[in-house]
Amino acid sequence: MITKTHKNKKVLKQGMLDNVMRQFDNAADIIGLNPNIRKILEVTNNELVVHFPVRMDNGEVEVFTGYRVQHNNSLGPYKGGLRYHPTVDIDAARALAMWMTWKTSLAGLPYGGAKGGIQLDPNKYSIAELERITRRFTYALGDNIGPELDIPAPDVNTSSQTMAWILDTYMSTKSPNERSKNMHVVTGKPVGAGGSEGRDRATGFGVFLTIKFWAESKNIDLKNKKYIVQGFGNVGYWTAHFLEEEGAKLIAVQDAYGSIINENGISVESLLAYSKANKGSILGYNGAEKIDNTEFFGLDCDIIIPAALGNQITAKNAPYIKARLIAEGANGPTDVEAEKILLKKGIEIIPDILCNSGGVIGSYFEWLQNRNGEIWQLDEVMQKLEKKLKESFTKVMLTSIERDVDMRTAAFIIAIERLEEAYTQRGIFP
Structure with missing residues (x-):
C-alpha cells in the first residue's frame, strides 16, 4: 500500500534531498510563499516501497527493492522517470520527485511530479532477467500507476524497451476493452509500440x-x-x-x-x-x-x-x-x-528543471498523441518542443532580471508561484 508521509523538513534533508529543499526554501522565502501551501509542498504526497522476487537465469530467486514516490499532483497526474541504479533509495526518489514537480510546473504542463526505480546495477543482469525484473516491478506497482494517475518514463539505465515491457505488463492486467485506453500509461515507448517520433532525442x-x-x-x-x-x-x-x-x-x-x-x-x-x-x-x-x-x-x-x-x-x-x-x-x-x-x-x-525539461515536454506530446489517437511527424514534434522551451527560457531570463536572482532561483520562483496559484484558487479540502 502507499503510505502518506508525515515527515518534517529536518528529517527530509539528506543528500540530494538537502539540495532540493534548500533550493525550494530560498525561492519560497523570496516570494513569501503562503506558509500553509509551503507545508504541503515541502513533503511528498505518497511513497511506495516494494520488495519482489524474480527468478534468475540460473534458477535462483533474487529479491529486489523498488520505489515510487509521488510528490505532488495539484496540476495534473504524477509524472517522472524510473531509473535502475545502485544509488536508488527512498531519499533519492523523494528529491527527484520534487524536482519533477518544479520541472513540469515551470514548463506549464498539466502534470505533477514523481520518480522511482529499482536499486540494482543493470550491467550484472541479462536482458531476459531485466525483462522479468521490469515486469515483476510493474505488477508490484499495480494500480498505483495509470495513464491519468502516474505516468512513468525512461531515466538512468532504462530505455524505450523498458517502457514497452511496462506497457505490456500493465495492459495485460486490464480487460480487453480497457487496454486501448491505457497506451499512455508510460511515455518514452518505442515508436512501433505507441511512442512518439523525437522522444528519444x-x-x-x-x-x-x-x-x-x-x-x-x-x-x-x-x-x-x-x-x-x-x-x-x-x-x-x-x-x-x-x-x-x-x-x-x-x-x-x-x-x-x-x-x-x-x-x-x-x-x-x-x-x-x-x-x-x-x-x-x-x-x-x-x-x-x-x-x-x-x-x-x-x-x-x-x-x-x-x-x-x-x-x-x-x-x-x-x-x-x-x-x-x-x-x-x-x-x-x-x-x-x-x-x-x-x-x-x-x-x-x-538549471536542471529548465535545461533538461525537453524530456518531459516530449513525454507530454507522446501522452497527448496516445490520448487523442494522433500521430505527429518528427518535424512537428521538434518545432513544438523548441517553441515550448523558448517560452520557458524567456520567462526564466526575464524573472532572473526582474528579481535580480540567478537562473535557478528564477526557475523555482516561476514553478512555485504556479503551484501557489492553483492551491489559492482551488482551496484545500475539506
Whole structure:
C-alpha cells in the first residue's frame, strides 16, 4: 500500500534531498510563499516501497527493492522517470520527485511530479532477467500507476524497451476493452509500440536549445566553442550531436568507466559507434587520451554539460572549474555549496528543471498523441518542443532580471508561484 508521509523538513534533508529543499526554501522565502501551501509542498504526497522476487537465469530467486514516490499532483497526474541504479533509495526518489514537480510546473504542463526505480546495477543482469525484473516491478506497482494517475518514463539505465515491457505488463492486467485506453500509461515507448517520433532525442535537444538560447542572449557564437560532457548516454550523446551540428567542439567526455580528452575535438558519431561496440564504455577510444577523473571538471573549456547523476559538481571541484556556462543535463548535478562558489566566480548555470525539461515536454506530446489517437511527424514534434522551451527560457531570463536572482532561483520562483496559484484558487479540502 502507499503510505502518506508525515515527515518534517529536518528529517527530509539528506543528500540530494538537502539540495532540493534548500533550493525550494530560498525561492519560497523570496516570494513569501503562503506558509500553509509551503507545508504541503515541502513533503511528498505518497511513497511506495516494494520488495519482489524474480527468478534468475540460473534458477535462483533474487529479491529486489523498488520505489515510487509521488510528490505532488495539484496540476495534473504524477509524472517522472524510473531509473535502475545502485544509488536508488527512498531519499533519492523523494528529491527527484520534487524536482519533477518544479520541472513540469515551470514548463506549464498539466502534470505533477514523481520518480522511482529499482536499486540494482543493470550491467550484472541479462536482458531476459531485466525483462522479468521490469515486469515483476510493474505488477508490484499495480494500480498505483495509470495513464491519468502516474505516468512513468525512461531515466538512468532504462530505455524505450523498458517502457514497452511496462506497457505490456500493465495492459495485460486490464480487460480487453480497457487496454486501448491505457497506451499512455508510460511515455518514452518505442515508436512501433505507441511512442512518439523525437522522444528519444527530446531531452538532449532541449539541453542543446537552452545552451543556444543562452548564447543568443549573450551574443555568443557557439561555433568552435569547447565543451565537455559527463555521461555519454542518451542525453549526453544527443546534446553533443546537436552542438556539433552548430559547430561547437567536444573536447572531453567522462562516463562510469573513465575520462578521455582530445583538445582538437572528438567526433560525436565516432565515439557513439565505439561506445556501442564496447558495452557502453568510452575508454580505449583511439581518438582521445585517457585522463584522471579528478581532472575532468577543471578542464579549460567554455561549456560543461553534466548529464549523468546528481551531486557531481561539489564544493571540492567547483573552485577548479574554468567554464563560463554549466548546462545541467542531469537532475541535481550541482550541489548548493558548489553553486555558491560558481556564481561568485561569474559562472552561469542553466538549471536542471529548465535545461533538461525537453524530456518531459516530449513525454507530454507522446501522452497527448496516445490520448487523442494522433500521430505527429518528427518535424512537428521538434518545432513544438523548441517553441515550448523558448517560452520557458524567456520567462526564466526575464524573472532572473526582474528579481535580480540567478537562473535557478528564477526557475523555482516561476514553478512555485504556479503551484501557489492553483492551491489559492482551488482551496484545500475539506
